[in-house]
Amino acid sequence: MREIISASRIHSDLVRNVEEISGEHLLACNQCGKCSAGCPVASVMDMLPSQVIRMAQLGMEDVLESNTIWICASCLTCVTRCPKGVNLPRMMEALREVSLRSGVTKLDLDSLPPELVRELPQLAIVGGFRKYMK
Ligand code: SF4
Ligand code: SF4
Known part of the structure; x- marks a missing residue:
């Protein structure tokens, strides 16, 4: 899939909302993949946790369709592995919140x-x- 990266997408409402709700800085993630490698439920996710962050960084609304944000069990395994101190479950929670606010049940x-x-x-x-x- 070819995506156009632009400043407006990186500063989109989605990025702002996720950062506001989670208190995390999306661009702190450098895509090392350690979170995905250690996630105990990655095998049933349609997108790896690191891919979810990447899509969120780029303001891609499709990320809200992923089952990953609902499957994340907030087990904190990724938090202990992340070299950048990213709290991924907080971001997942923020993405769920954005999705629920849009009327999804x-x-x-x-x-x-x-x-x-x-x-x-x-x-x-x-x-x-x-x-x-x-
Ligand atoms: S471990 Fe941290 S820095 Fe690495 S991909 Fe996951 S969230 Fe990003
Ligand atoms: S907190 Fe969520 S994304 Fe992180 S390892 Fe646990 S289930 Fe996977």
């Missing part, structure tokens, strides 16, 4: 089977509400 309560709701620990349900709903 990732958890439809009515679609959950009642037997599953009965079996799930309450903590998991409340955690799910917090992560996947506005």
